[in-house]
Amino acid sequence: MIQTVSPVQLAAYFDRIGYTGPHEASAETLHALHRLHPQAIPFENIDTLLGVTPRLDLESVFAKLVSARRGGYCYEHNLLFRAVLETIGFETTGLAARVLWADPDAMLPRTHMMLLVETPDETWLADVGFGSMTLTAPLVFDNGREQATPHETFRLDLIERGDFKLLVKLGETWKPVYRFDLEPQVPSDYAMANHYVSTLPDSIFVNHLIVARVIPGQRQTLFDRTVTRRGTAEEHRELTSAAELRGVLEDTFGITLPTDAKLASVLEHLAAQAASAAT
Template sequence: MNAHETFIDLDAYFERIGFGGRSRPEPTLDTLRALHLLHPQAIPFENLDVLLGRPILLDPASIQRKLVVARRGGYCYEHNLLFRSVLQTLGFRVRSYAARVLWGRDASSGMPGRTHMLLVVDLDEGPFLADVGFGGMTLSAPLAFETGLEQITPHGVFRLDDAGGEPRSTILQALVNGAWTSVYRFDLDPQYDADYEMANHFVSTYPQSIFVHNLLAARLAPGKRYGLFNRRFSAHDEREGTVHCELADAADLRRVLENELGIRLPDGADLDAALARLP
């Protein structure tokens, strides 16, 4: 058992994501798919606490208090640790791993560190990749752990590619504008809560971390992806394409964060000052 495993309020979580039906569904592929679709549509990705210089706490009570009770969002460690706790409480067999983010990176910049968390869920049908915390490219469905298979999800087409190497690595790719684009690379070296604590401290405090000086937020909606990077807001519709706009001031940012991204903004006079400083 992981040191961080503890009680999870399933009823509160189910209410938060809008999951109806039985209070304790069976640990099946249908249940996993239902939860994986609802979670990223209800709980946004966001790094406001990092931007405000506030610590990111990864114990289950703190994550539940922030993402479920306070109706905030979080980044990968918060999302996937919460999701892992829910799945394990329901009886799923879950393994935890770490990935090297390739999305938005120049290949010439070298191999990045392992700064992203993902899950593999073992079912009777086989293993499935589960990840509810990758910002604007978050999956809305688990992926069968089978390389070379194009998998259609409610929010795009993805595949797993065998990257070889030692240890053997896998790359998650997304079909973007007709081309396969790498999202992240990972191997099956088990990760423990202590590994996530160290990575969390790094990405939330290292001066060159993208999270420290930039605002990142995202949420899925039926047929849509919403994303915010500093003042640039993007709305992607699966049928109509993507629209971008630049937000003028802190008031516009607050409106988008609350409405399109569904974040109950944190208290404190420092928020407007932080938003005003964004490039």
């Protein structure tokens, strides 16, 4: 069963992302929501660092990303986005991808969630939850066509066995992001993948702090202690204390941090690693 949000929740979501446009299932509405969502709601994996597997029921996701003004990772972002789109009247399908970002030759499990969205004239790929390379506009399904977004240029290539590959243009180089097919996913597929990435001992989400947010003309990321700002130029800054980490999470990324007592020790541990590396 595809979930929708209540009128009160829809209004709260629109307030959270700053959307004041029409409530109609058009390409213009899809583009506006897709641009605003990742600007307002950051990508973050604080829960998994605290040993918590994020809950994927809509009420929990809404409470965390909207009411508590937190962020989340792909399942949380795209489940919320899908429920909003369905409420407005879009037809959506949940998909899953094998991530190629770190290793373009890898055939990893399908652990990333994104969406297929239908409008009267087009079929779109929508994805508001891919961390440092989250789309800031939906992409029309058109093999090999270069498509500009408010940030980078992307393209979708049809490859072997009916799979598609998403690529992003960085400078003059096309870098693979992920590969996927059009097989619809059901909640149990995402539940299994969510458990896998949040509990596997060597999962990146269990071992590293990963936070990302876009603003007009710039991407901001935090990987453990390194803050990166990438726009016309790229800047890096190393954080050296738990207080700095907390300040960046709250001020740069706009996260209302959880009250979990473990968070202080996690931030202290990251800061201690910085001190150890400096000696």
